[in-house]
Amino acid sequence: MKRAMIRLFFSVLALLAALPATAGVVIEHWHTAAGARVQFVASRGLPMLDVQVDFAAGSMFDPAGKSGLAALTRALLDLGAASRDETAIAEELADVGAHLGGGADTDRASVSLRTLSAPEKRAVGLDILRAALAQPRFEASILEREKERTSAALKEAMTRPHSIAGKAFWAALYPEHPYGRQATPESIAALGRDDLTAFHARYYTAANASITLIGDLSRAEAEQIAEQISARLPPGAPQPLPPPPAVGSGGVTAIAHPATQAHILIGLPAIERGHPDFFPLLVGNYTLGGGGFVSRLMKEVRDKRGFAYSVYSYFSPLKQTGPFQIGLQTKRSQAREAIALSREVLARFLAEGPSEEELAAAKANLTGSFPLRLDSNRKILDNVAVIGFYGLPLDYLDRYQERVAAVTAAEVKAAFARHVQPAALRTVTVAAD
Amino acid sequence: MRMRPRLLTALLCPWLIGAALANPFETTLDNGLRIIVKEDRRAPTAVHMVWYRIGSMDEVDGASGVAHVLEHMMFKGTPTVGPGEFNQRVAAAGGRDNAFTSRDYTAYFQQIPKEKLGEMMHLEADRMRHLTVDAKEFAQEIKVVMEERRMRTDDNPEAKLFEQMNAVALQTHPYRRPIIGWMNDLENMSAADAKAWYDTWYVPNNAYVVISGDVDHQEVFALAKTHYGPLAARPLPPRKQQVEPRQEGPRRITVKAPAELPTLIMAYKAPVLRDIEKDSDPYALQMLAAILDGHDAARFNKKLVREEKVALAAGIEYDNTARGPGMLYLHGTPAAGKTVADLEAALRGEIERVRRDGVSAAELKRAKAQLLASEVYKLDSMFGQAMEIGQIESAGLPYRQLGRMLEKLQAVSAADVQAVAGKYFADDALTVGVLDPQPLDGKPRRPAIPTRH
Numbered sequence: 001m002k003r004a005m006i007r008l009f010f011s012v013l014a015l016l017a018a019l020p021a022t023a024g025v026v027i028e029h030w031h032t033a034a035g036a037r038v039q040f041v042a043s044r045g046l047p048m049l050d051v052q053v054d055f056a057a058g059s060m061f062d063p064a065g066k067s068g069l070a071a072l073t074r075a076l077l078d079l080g081a082a083s084r085d086e087t088a089i090a091e092e093l094a095d096v097g098a099h100l101g102g103g104a105d106t107d108r109a110s111v112s113l114r115t116l117s118a119p120e121k122r123a124v125g126l127d128i129l130r131a132a133l134a135q136p137r138f139e140a141s142i143l144e145r146e147k148e149r150t151s152a153a154l155k156e157a158m159t160r161p162h163s164i165a166g167k168a169f170w171a172a173l174y175p176e177h178p179y180g181r182q183a184t185p186e187s188i189a190a191l192g193r194d195d196l197t198a199f200h201a202r203y204y205t206a207a208n209a210s211i212t213l214i215g216d217l218s219r220a221e222a223e224q225i226a227e228q229i230s231a232r233l234p235p236g237a238p239q240p241l242p243p244p245p246a247v248g249s250g251g252v253t254a255i256a257h258p259a260t261q262a263h264i265l266i267g268l269p270a271i272e273r274g275h276p277d278f279f280p281l282l283v284g285n286y287t288l289g290g291g292g293f294v295s296r297l298m299k300e301v302r303d304k305r306g307f308a309y310s311v312y313s314y315f316s317p318l319k320q321t322g323p324f325q326i327g328l329q330t331k332r333s334q335a336r337e338a339i340a341l342s343r344e345v346l347a348r349f350l351a352e353g354p355s356e357e358e359l360a361a362a363k364a365n366l367t368g369s370f371p372l373r374l375d376s377n378r379k380i381l382d383n384v385a386v387i388g389f390y391g392l393p394l395d396y397l398d399r400y401q402e403r404v405a406a407v408t409a410a411e412v413k414a415a416f417a418r419h420v421q422p423a424a425l426r427t428v429t430v431a432a433d
Numbered sequence: 434m435r436m437r438p439r440l441l442t443a444l445l446c447p448w449l450i451g452a453a454l455a456n457p458f459e460t461t462l463d464n465g466l467r468i469i470v471k472e473d474r475r476a477p478t479a480v481h482m483v484w485y486r487i488g489s490m491d492e493v494d495g496a497s498g499v500a501h502v503l504e505h506m507m508f509k510g511t512p513t514v515g516p517g518e519f520n521q522r523v524a525a526a527g528g529r530d531n532a533f534t535s536r537d538y539t540a541y542f543q544q545i546p547k548e549k550l551g552e553m554m555h556l557e558a559d560r561m562r563h564l565t566v567d568a569k570e571f572a573q574e575i576k577v578v579m580e581e582r583r584m585r586t587d588d589n590p591e592a593k594l595f596e597q598m599n600a601v602a603l604q605t606h607p608y609r610r611p612i613i614g615w616m617n618d619l620e621n622m623s624a625a626d627a628k629a630w631y632d633t634w635y636v637p638n639n640a641y642v643v644i645s646g647d648v649d650h651q652e653v654f655a656l657a658k659t660h661y662g663p664l665a666a667r668p669l670p671p672r673k674q675q676v677e678p679r680q681e682g683p684r685r686i687t688v689k690a691p692a693e694l695p696t697l698i699m700a701y702k703a704p705v706l707r708d709i710e711k712d713s714d715p716y717a718l719q720m721l722a723a724i725l726d727g728h729d730a731a732r733f734n735k736k737l738v739r740e741e742k743v744a745l746a747a748g749i750e751y752d753n754t755a756r757g758p759g760m761l762y763l764h765g766t767p768a769a770g771k772t773v774a775d776l777e778a779a780l781r782g783e784i785e786r787v788r789r790d791g792v793s794a795a796e797l798k799r800a801k802a803q804l805l806a807s808e809v810y811k812l813d814s815m816f817g818q819a820m821e822i823g824q825i826e827s828a829g830l831p832y833r834q835l836g837r838m839l840e841k842l843q844a845v846s847a848a849d850v851q852a853v854a855g856k857y858f859a860d861d862a863l864t865v866g867v868l869d870p871q872p873l874d875g876k877p878r879r880p881a882i883p884t885r886h
Binding site for chain 1: 516527530544580584693727731739742745746768800805807812
């Protein structure tokens with residue numbers, strides 16, 4: 001390319017980047033004719049566009065005995081769709097500097113596109129995105145190849161203490177619920193092309209989709225893009241959820257491993273998305289183990305005793321009751337001591353709640369750092385996609401700071417008492433002496 | 434609603450372009466501390482980073498890891514800020530902070546609401562010259578660092594392979610030592626070692642500050658003068674340049690660790706940019722890497738993973754900027770029924786194919802289009818923009834030349850790419866590292882199940 005053109009390119013970028021942005025995130029929301037939810041944030045500062053389409057098609061919808069189906073279906077969407085094979089998809093995206101991303105977790109299967117927003121550039125990526133969502137080929141030879149790769153990755157993961165602990169933790173917390181089921185080499189081997197096509201037909205529908213757009217678009221352009229995406233999808237219907245998980249009886253799962261460090265997870269099923277106790281738990285957990293370097297767990301486990309490099313706690317609200325979790329890694333010989341200490345820190349917090357000083361510090365950080373949660377298109381996309389997918393109120397971000405500020409110490413204590421019962425805590429250890 | 438200026442506006446108003454190109458802005462304080470400001474008004478936040486030109490490559494044998502240990506100790510207080518209080522004050526300001534140590538540099542950062550910048554400068558300036566290295570705090574923190582080493586390296590087979598391979602690929606250059614340090618060196622380290630490191634290297638004339646965000650550069654310069662200005666400069670000890678002797682034959686190493694799959698790394702000595710104008714091979718190698726591994730249908734993934742199914746994954750790593758010697762890594766995991774030898778042959782085959790047949794115009798154009806698009810996406814991250822400036826400076830290259838580097842990359846020809854494929858992949862400059870997976874229970878593995886391949 002010519003040097004002068006690149007200079008010009010840089011100059012334009014520099015100009016665009018220097019423009020002030022408006023404060024706050026204005027989410028425009030509507031449904032497409034086919035019934036998909038849409039969230040749109042106009043962000044005209046940079047000549048780029050992010051589109052994310054989320055389906056309620058995560059691993060919780062894996063049929064019994066077919067664990068791994070949701071993830072594999074998602075993985076194959078962009079490995080050949082409509083008129084393009086996997087090579088054409090990757091090459092055409094690269095030719096316009098676009099990327100497809102996403103994946104599947106317990107609740108969601110996501111496909112996201114990042115592209116330059118110039119109409120002739122974005123048209124390529126959007127065409128591929130639409131095809132991947134609506135007309136994946138699920139070619140037999142590619143399915144076999146990806147099954148082999150997935151199976152090998154699962155076998156490898158089962159040698160790693162971190163992965164072993166994570167899988168055992170979910171299995172122990174959710175013995176009767178799909179959240180506790182894990183893909184295995186055997187369950188992957190049993191999957192056939194028909195399973196993928198059936199899963200795709202049932203869950204990748206307009207009724208089951210949430211489309212989030214942020215970037216250099218007008219509302220009219222965003223409407224047109226969303227229409228074109230959802231028009232290719234079958235209308236479908238919202239799919240029923242499994243019965244909600246129950247809180248188990250607690251206990252210890254100890255797994256042997258030759259690692260030098262023990263991996264320790266302690267937790268239980270706690271809350272779902274949109275639960276009214278979310279803000280008291282968020283504010284309280286900041287003091288317990290969410291506040292990075294300043295939490296009680298960090299001070300006691302890392303700073304005072306040097307037991308661990310990383311120690312944390314968090315609530316992970318999901319479509320259905322998601323876990324509360326404490327995690328750390330420590331030299332295997334001191335695992336018992338570290339577990340006892342962590343549980344003692346938790347017990348004290350449950351008994352006392354945060355001090356007034358701690359509560360004030362938690363609120364100062366959570367409200368003060370709020371702008372950092374939204375200072376890029378990527379971060380806004382992540383937040384707004386969650387709002388859209390889980391059906392959180394559209395003013396969720398606008399009211400975030402005031403809801404944090406309104407939390408009292410008594411509410412924290414009461415919310416923790418409701419959701420974290422010490423007797424129900426499950427402790428999972430890998431490589432602990 | 435605010436309108437975005439059209440391309441035409443930029444073309445017609447050259448003075449606007451001139452003003453925009455001054456961004457980033459820079460000043461140097463009397464004590465030698467450089468302040469670089471990248472204004473980005475998209476959100477009311479800022480990133481404040483202090484980069485010290487001191488990393489693990491400046492350590493000596495027996496004291497590996499001290500740069501990183503000192504990074505941990507930097508949070509343990511000064512006469513006016515108690516242990517842990519640094520983090521508390523950043524948190525109270527609504528900020529997030531951390532630090533990282535590399536072979537070339539040690540850097541500290543805070544992401545903050547923009548109005549807190551002055552307070553962050555106050556804290557960073559304080560610990561730039563007034564750190565307390567308390568023996569009791571050190572005794573706790575060194576245990577934390579050992580846990581970090583266990584987590585990152587000792588229990589991570591790929592990291593262990595990389596660490597050991599590096600120690601074989603390089604024989605004299607300090608890059609052969611791990612950044613986190615050998616465990617035995619950590620066991621022997623004292624608070625006095627950390628203090629000596631700090632006293633020697635933590636001075637304003639060995640640092641630079643990078644700020645990005647919704648700030649006015651003149652105001653930032655004034656704040657910097659207030660907070661950092663009073664710190665005294667001090668001469669630095671001379672740094673002896675250490676040149677790795679020429680490798681004269683291939684080297685091989687095997688590491689055994691609990692795992693399921695073998696891993697292969699092939700490390701080739703490669704050049705890095707020293708002169709942005711005169712050097713050409715580092716640009717060509719970067720484009721080669723993009724053609725081999727820049728997207729899902731790039732050569733490695735297309736041929737080795739998808740078509741020939743010799744690998745479960747295959748990739749290339751090459752960073753063309755560094756203070757020390759450069760290295761280019763080919764790496765991968767063989768597919769079921771294939772061996773590391775099969776994979777090594779296949780990786781060599783792909784390099785040979787470029788050397789023999791060159792690359793297509795379409796492949797090169799694609800790699801360049803991706804590069805240009807990534808320049809736009811980069812601007813979405815305030816943190817990323819500050820990182821880019823900090824990193825290029827750490828390698829001794831001026832951030833003002835980032836645009837010129839992009840031009841040089843865009844000017845790479847297919848013949849250039851073909852030439853470097855023939856020049857830097859000789860066996861004599863190669864070190865091969867193999868992870869030999871071991872069963873978790875220490876018992877021999879069952880014989881492999883026969884495969885269809």
